[in-house]
Amino acid sequence: MKRTVYLVEDAPLVRERLVELLQGVPDTSVVGVSDRAGDAIREILAARPDVVIVDLHLAEGSGFDVLRAVHQAAPEIAVYVLTSFAAEPTRRVAQRLGASGFFDKATEFERVCEAVAARTPQGM
Secondary structure (H helix, E strand, O other): EEEEEEEOOOHHHHHHHHHHHHHHHEEEEEEEEEHHHHHHHHHHHHHHOOEEEEEEEEOOHHHHHHHHHHHHHOOOOOOEEEEOOOHHHHHHHHHOOOOOOEEEHHHHHHHHHHHHOOOOOOOO
């Protein structure tokens, strides 16, 4: 069974790099991408991926909006925050809102893929 991932990232180069890295994770498929919170929330709740990777700063809305909505409506979905704004207060807010993990783009970019690889697909 494939593990499914949805990306919420507004920077095209970062999005492309993440898709490339995730294609190297065995039994993993990227099922959607968005750069806007509202679109992402609707699509995530419709698709019910195993994992969501979300940046905090988006073209429209916030990654916190996505994290809050997904965690409330579908707490079984793992949501990993991958951001350039990794100060401790931001980490605490993400954790309080239900983040499964928090990664700094500058120093932990590839670790998010390790977290995805460790996540068991739903239904297994």
